[in-house]
Amino acid sequence: MTRLLIVGPQGSGKGTQGVRIAEAYGIPAISTGDMFRAAVKSGSELGTKVTEIIEAGNLVPDELTSAVVRDRLSQSDAEGGFLLDGYPRNLGQVADLDAFLGGRGEKLDAVIELVVPRAESIERLTLRAKEQGRTDDTEQVIENRLAIYERETAPILDVYRAQGIALEVDGVGSLDEITARVIAALEGHGLTRSAAA
Ligand code: AMP
Numbered sequence: 001m002t003r004l005l006i007v008g009p010q011g012s013g014k015g016t017q018g019v020r021i022a023e024a025y026g027i028p029a030i031s032t033g034d035m036f037r038a039a040v041k042s043g044s045e046l047g048t049k050v051t052e053i054i055e056a057g058n059l060v061p062d063e064l065t066s067a068v069v070r071d072r073l074s075q076s077d078a079e080g081g082f083l084l085d086g087y088p089r090n091l092g093q094v095a096d097l098d099a100f101l102g103g104r105g106e107k108l109d110a111v112i113e114l115v116v117p118r119a120e121s122i123e124r125l126t127l128r129a130k131e132q133g134r135t136d137d138t139e140q141v142i143e144n145r146l147a148i149y150e151r152e153t154a155p156i157l158d159v160y161r162a163q164g165i166a167l168e169v170d171g172v173g174s175l176d177e178i179t180a181r182v183i184a185a186l187e188g189h190g191l192t193r194s195a196a197a
Pocket of ligand 1: 010060065089
């Protein structure tokens, strides 16, 4: 049972690495960004509520986001562990997740922090905007999202550092190099893949 969180600024590659790490540990990768984008695309009630917020690069209200995550974590495939990508994203969500996991007698085992310099994040996001045409990848929205990351998300790392479960990983390099670094950090923290499966 491995319960992980991956944190990093937009453009740090946390989505890509999250999927790779989840695969290595045989657990589902749960991305709130992907869930919200899917909801927007499907035109569901949730999608209608969050469309404008996402397009502006702002955060969806905690109450709504935490409810979506609680539902997802209650599905059977998350019973044997999970990797959260993009949630929690502020201190309120940290408290919500803590309360939910605590109620099940669970807690996060490790928090992977992908460290990428701001200039590199911006460069990668601008490239992704051209390739994928994401509506929240315009220059102004990118700036807004990075500012929110620094103001609201970075402080959650202090909480996990104080708990001794934060693992800093250099997020600059090839995809394979970074995956290998994350796995080495997790194994160094006692989270081996064989025990997880
Ligand atoms: P991401 O793909 O993780 O960058 O998420 C895309 C967008 O979804 C964000 O800019 C937010 O608008 C919204 N979002 C994703 N995760 C959260 C979260 N934990 N709390 C609030 N909003 C979120």
